[in-house]
Structures are given as C-alpha cells and as structure tokens.
Amino acid sequence: MGGRSQEHPLTVSALTLELKRLIERDYTKIFVEGEISGWRIYPSGHVYFTLKDAGAQIQAVMFKSNLARCAARESLRDGVKVLVWATATVYPQRGGCQLVVLAAKLVGKGDLMQRYLELKARLGNEGLFDPARKRPIPRMPRRIGIVTSPAGAVVHDMCRVMMRRFPKVEIRIFPATVQGDEAPRCIISGIEYFNAAGADGGDSWADVVIVARGGGSFEDLFCFNDEALVRAVAASRIPVISAVGHETDFTLCDFAADVRAGTPSIAAELAVPVLSDIEGSLDRARTAIAAALRGKQEWLAQLVDSLGDRLASSLKLALAGAESSLRELRSMLSALSPYAVLERGYSLTTDGDGNVVRNASSVKPGDRLTTRLAEGVIVSEVV
Numbered sequence: 001m002g003g004r005s006q007e008h009p010l011t012v013s014a015l016t017l018e019l020k021r022l023i024e025r026d027y028t029k030i031f032v033e034g035e036i037s038g039w040r041i042y043p044s045g046h047v048y049f050t051l052k053d054a055g056a057q058i059q060a061v062m063f064k065s066n067l068a069r070c071a072a073r074e075s076l077r078d079g080v081k082v083l084v085w086a087t088a089t090v091y092p093q094r095g096g097c098q099l100v101v102l103a104a105k106l107v108g109k110g111d112l113m114q115r116y117l118e119l120k121a122r123l124g125n126e127g128l129f130d131p132a133r134k135r136p137i138p139r140m141p142r143r144i145g146i147v148t149s150p151a152g153a154v155v156h157d158m159c160r161v162m163m164r165r166f167p168k169v170e171i172r173i174f175p176a177t178v179q180g181d182e183a184p185r186c187i188i189s190g191i192e193y194f195n196a197a198g199a200d201g202g203d204s205w206a207d208v209v210i211v212a213r214g215g216g217s218f219e220d221l222f223c224f225n226d227e228a229l230v231r232a233v234a235a236s237r238i239p240v241i242s243a244v245g246h247e248t249d250f251t252l253c254d255f256a257a258d259v260r261a262g263t264p265s266i267a268a269e270l271a272v273p274v275l276s277d278i279e280g281s282l283d284r285a286r287t288a289i290a291a292a293l294r295g296k297q298e299w300l301a302q303l304v305d306s307l308g309d310r311l312a313s314s315l316k317l318a319l320a321g322a323e324s325s326l327r328e329l330r331s332m333l334s335a336l337s338p339y340a341v342l343e344r345g346y347s348l349t350t351d352g353d354g355n356v357v358r359n360a361s362s363v364k365p366g367d368r369l370t371t372r373l374a375e376g377v378i379v380s381e382v383v
Contacts, residue, residue, distance in 0.1 A: 013092060020090035023097065027088035032099060034058075035110030036080050038217035041067075047076075050217070051084065051099060054111075060086065060099040072106050078218030079113025082106055112218060116225050120252055123227070128234045129255040135239045137259055137270060138207045140278070143170045144271050145206030145238070147190030150175040154214045154264045161268035166275050172205060178213035184226035187211060195237045208271050209236060211253060212243040212264040224251035233257050243267030348372045 010018070034051035041047050045064030050057050067073050076082065086099040109117065123129065144162060148155050150173060159171055174190035177183045190211075197205035211233065213221070223229070224244050233240050234256040242257035243264040254260040261267035349357045349371045357363060363382050371378040 012095070016090060016092035016095050020092060023088050023090055029085065029087060029102075031083060031085055032058075033083045033107060034081070035112070036076060036082060037078055037219055039076060039078050051082075058097060058099055060084070060101050062101040062104070066102050070104055072104060075106055076104065079110045079116065080106060081108045081110045081113075112222055116222075116252070119225065119227060119230075120255070123230060123252065123256070128230065133234075134258045137239050137241065140166075140273060141169060141207035141271065143172060143204070143206045145172050145174065145190075145194040145209045146212060147174045147176050147187055147194075147209065148212040148264070149178045152214065154212055158210070158212065158264050158268040161265055162272050165269065166272035168275065169272050179216065179220050179223060181223075183223035184229040187223075188229055188232045191232050191236055191240070204238065206238055208241060209238050210241045210243055210261075210264075210267050210271060211257070212267060213245070214264065215246045215249065221245050221249055221251055224253040229253060230256045241267045241270060 032051060034053050034057075037050040037052055037057070039047065039049045045067070047062045047067055049060055049062075051060045052058075062070070070076070072082075082104045084099065084101045085103040086101045088097060088099055090097050120129075127133070146155065146158060148158075155173060162169055162171060172194075174193050176186040176190045178187065191209060194204075194206040194209050211224075213224075221244055224242075230252045233242065233253050239258040240256075241259045241261055242251070242253045243261040243266065244251050244253060245263075247262035250260075259267075259270060261270055349369050351357055351363060351370075352368050357369060363369065365382050367382045369380050369382065371380065
C-alpha cells in the first residue's frame with residue numbers, strides 16, 4: 001500500500017478515497033444513538049443535522065425519500081434523542097465523515113432538551129410566562145436599547161430597518177457575547193445597564209430593550225435558556241423584545257419577554273412605527289378637523305342668522321303688543337283725567353294755592369282765581 005514511505009506518499013485524494021472505501025466496507029447499515037442538533041430541512045426536502053453525545057459529534061443527512069417514510073418525522077427536532085439506521089461514508093471533497101440516515105426512531109429526550117423542558121415548566125408555574133404580566137411596546141419610542149453582539153449582520157440589519165422606518169429614533173447598543181458560558185452574564189449586564197438609567201426618576205436610556213442574536217443550533221441558542229437570564233428579562237422595568245434565532249426557534253427568553261419576535265429584523269419592525277404612516281395619519285386628522293371646524297362654523301352661522309330672524313320677529317311682535325298696551329293705557333288715562341270733562345263745556349277753578357274751588361264760601365274778596373277751560377285759561381279776582 002502506498003504512503004508507507006516518504007518516497008511514495010499518498011495524495012490527499014488517494015487517502016480520502018481509501019478512507020471512504022474502508023468505512024463504507026466496514027460501517028454499512030449500522031445503528032447509532034445520539035441527540036439531534038442543528039436540524040434543518042432544505043428546500044430540496046433533504047434534512048441535514050448533527051448527531052452528538054457528550055464526547056463527540058458527527059454530521060448526518062436524511063434524504064427526502066427516507067424522511068417521507070420515517071414514522072417519527074414530525075417529532076424530529078433539536079434536542080431529541082434518536083436511534084438511527086445509517087450508512088457511514090466519507091466525502092472526499094471535504095474529507096469529512098457523514099452518516100446517511102435511512103431510518104430513525106425516538107428513544108427519549110436529549111439532556112439539553114430535558115433541562116429546557118424542566119426549567120420551562122418550573123418557571124411557568126411561577127407565573128414568569130403569564131400573558132397578563134406582559135406590557136405593550138411604546139408606540140413611538142424615543143430610544144431603543146439593543147443587547148447583542150456588535151459584530152455580524154444582525155445589529156446592522158436592525159439599525160438599518162429602524163432608521164428607515166423611524167429616522168428620529170435614537171439607538172443605543174450594549175455589546176454582549178451571545179453564545180457560550182459567558183453569554184448569560186453579558187446579556188444580563190446589558191439589561192441591567194438600560195434598566196439602571198432612569199430608575200431614580202431621571203431620563204431613561206431606553207424606552208424598549210431588544211435582546212437579539214441570529215440563528216444557530218439548539219446548543220448555540222441554549223444560553224438564552226439560562227435561568228438567571230430568563231428572570232432578568234421578566235424583571236426588566238423596561239419592556240423587552242426577545243429576538244433570538246429564526247421563526248422556528250423558541251427560547252425561554254422568548255416566553256419571559258413582553259414581545260417575542262421571530263427574527264431580529266422583525267423585532268426592529270415591532271420596536272418602531274413607520275414615520276411616513278404617522279405623518280399621513282396626522283395629515284388626514286388635520287384635514288378631518290379642518291372640515292369639521294368648517295362645518296361647525298357654517299352651522300353656527302346658519303344658526304345665528306336663524307336666531308337673528310326669529311329675534312327680529314319676536315321684537316316686532318313685542319313692540320306691537322307694547323304699542324297696543326300703551327294706546328289702551330292712554331285711553332284709560334284720558335278717560336280718568338279731570339281735564340277730559342273740559343271738552344264737554346265744563347271748567348276748573350283753582351285758588352292761588354292751586355286748590356280746587358268747590359263752593360263760593362271758600363274764597364273772599366281780593367283772592368285771585370284761575371279758571372281752566374277746554375281751550376285757554378281765565379284769571380280773575382273775587383270782588
């Protein structure tokens with residue numbers, strides 16, 4: 001066999017082909033037990049994933065036809081423990097070993113999935129995931145706090161979406177590790193950072209906090225199932241949007257947050273409104289208010305004109321009534337006036353003091369008398 005000496009080395013291609021031959025000869029149709037990780041169905045219908053245990057992992061593929069025949073296909077996902085019937089092979093182009101899975105059945109939950117489910121049940125019983133404790137996201141936030149890795153496309157995509165939708169918003173980023181053992185502590189620090197500002201009544205550094213990272217395997221995202229982190233999300237004074245992984249990925253942070261977004265980009269859309277929509281709504285409101293005011297003004301003008309006509313009519317009627325009453329009173333007064341009898345030929349005589357002279361004995365020679373007739377007055381002296 002070649003490759004045994006420096007003079008006759010194997011090429012890389014020859015070595016991988018030899019390994020492929022040996023593995024496919026001795027490891028055809030074998031049973032392998034492990035936990036699924038990174039389960040992903042491609043548009044072709046084929047599924048690629050990793051089969052792992054505590055000490056190692058191997059790549060695996062299950063082609064569309066084999067998946068269609070698998071009775072457990074609806075239950076296969078990250079964290080599930082399975083027994084697969086497979087053929088081992090080597091792909092020379094990559095030099096990697098892979099299992100071509102022909103069939104699979106469930107044999108239990110993986111260790112990570114079991115931990116996930118147990119913690120989810122315990123925290124759920126405490127009420128941390130209760131919908132009644134979730135708060136709405138402010139409609140027009142001034143500041144957005146993002147806790148995520150500063151590297152990669154996630155943070156740039158989120159900022160681009162928010163600035164396109166609502167350019168007036170201020171974005172503040174807390175750089176955090178979002179994978180591995182240090183991730184929960186870093187993310188908690190970010191949540192506490194935004195919550196500390198404004199706690200004493202001052203101006204808050206964020207109106208909404210987004211905890212975000214892009215997609216990954218069940219293991220990659222498992223730090224977002226950390227109990228301390230989940231409690232920090234639930235205890236946040238500021239509303240939290242959890243945007244971890246893809247639409248199909250669910251972490252305990254998602255359940256504890258006020259809003260769960262399927263992806264970081266969706267979180268950016270949920271966090272801020274579209275400014276042009278708001279401006280359009282304001283324009284429509286202004287137009288409606290102006291039309292309502294014009295209508296009200298026209299109605300009031302018509303009402304004033306109508307009241308003016310009614311007032312003029314009422315005044316004319318009142319004046320006519322008053323004139324009639326005045327004529328009646330004048331007639332009654334004339335009838336009762338002592339001067340009225342003068343028109344019938346009578347006269348009225350008064351002494352110098354203006355007293356009416358009723359008989360001759362009340363006057364004496366030399367007194368001046370005034371006699372009023374219907375027309376004119378006669379002044380005389382008693383002799």
